[in-house]
Amino acid sequence: MALVSGPGRAGSSVLPDELQLAIQAHVKYIQSLDTRRDELEYWLTEHLRLNGLYWGLTALHLLNRPSALPRQETIDFVLSCQAENGGFGAAPGHDAHLLSTVSGVQILGMVDGFEELEKRGKVVKVGGGEYRGKEAVGRYLAGLQNRETGTFTGDEWGEEDTRFLYAGLNALSLLGLLELVDVDLAVDYIVSCANFDGGYGVSPGAESHSGQIFACLAALSIAGRIDTVDKDKLGQWLSERQVDAGGLNGRPEKMEDVCYSWWVASSLTMIGRLHWIDGAKLSAFILKCQDPEGGGFADRPGDMVDVFHTCFGIAGLSLLDFEGLEEVDAVYCMPKKVLERILGPRYGEND
Secondary structure, three states: OOHHHHHHHHHHHHOOOOOEHHHHHHHHHHHHHHHHOHHHHHHHHHHHHHHHHHHHHHHHHHHHOOOOOOOOHHHHHHHHOOOOOEEOOOOOOOOEHHHHHHHHHHHHOOOOHHHHHHHHOOOEEEOEEOOOOOOHHHHHHHHHEEEEEEEEOOOOOOOOHHHHHHHHHHHHHOOOOHHHHHHHHHHHHHHHHHHHOEEEEEOOOOOOOOHHHHHHHHHHHHHOOHOOOHHHHHHHHHHHOOOOOOOOOOOOOOOOOHHHHHHHHHHHHHHHOOOOOHHHHHHHHHHHOEEOOOEOOOOOOOOOHHHHHHHHHHHHHHHHOOOOOEEEEOOOOOOOOOOOOOOHHHHHOOO
């Protein structure tokens, strides 16, 4: 079994020797996920299939095992999820949704599959024009922006919140098509969601929440407008999310959860305040949530593992410079070296 241990850069102490990352077990766990078709849970989670592939593939890249899933089969599956309007559904035959679409774009980016999207993607008719490949996906995404408020809907049914705004800017920036939407109006909407405590909610006046704070900060980072953030006030709120057990929670008085190792730590990274939490204690908490034999991470120690928490647990460790992991980007939750390939000279220009 491949084991790696190492302290986080934001910590004040060294991790205990027994806390090690079971790399090979995690790789095998992720590889096994699509072989469980005889289990009810596999079919009950079909609405998360494309998201799940993104979570698993991201974890594998950060574990330095980018080829652990077959590239061509991955590309074929993503393209099979593309709907007639250019967006991607959660699985073949599902309606397109913004969250599935950003996962589809991120997956194709990680496996260097944009060229196949150009060749084999759906042809979409919009406003008298015909589009294929990146442009077809971009037109679908642009059609989800509310041109009065700047925010985005998740799909044709109209639900709006800051997650969708971030997802839209994320995918469009990876496609090189941010010019298709009103970025300034989107920034104005995010600014209107800021609260007295420095945090952000799903909409103006909504309670601050760590997940939404990540979405807003990442969207502002993509737009090059992180200057609008009160970094000290927000950093204080985020640093208070660390509990005695070392983990992080999403808002006051809630239990710690491995996924907030990403939402909170990435937000602190974007505003330059990651050192405001104890990285060694956080790394120790994350590692206690892994199954060292069967692989995968759970939300808390002793619970059932799943690919969602596996992705964000490993991504959290990467943010903390855990030994043996590929470096993750705090804005996109993708490997930095992948983004350097996709974005080229533009990558990092807004840091």
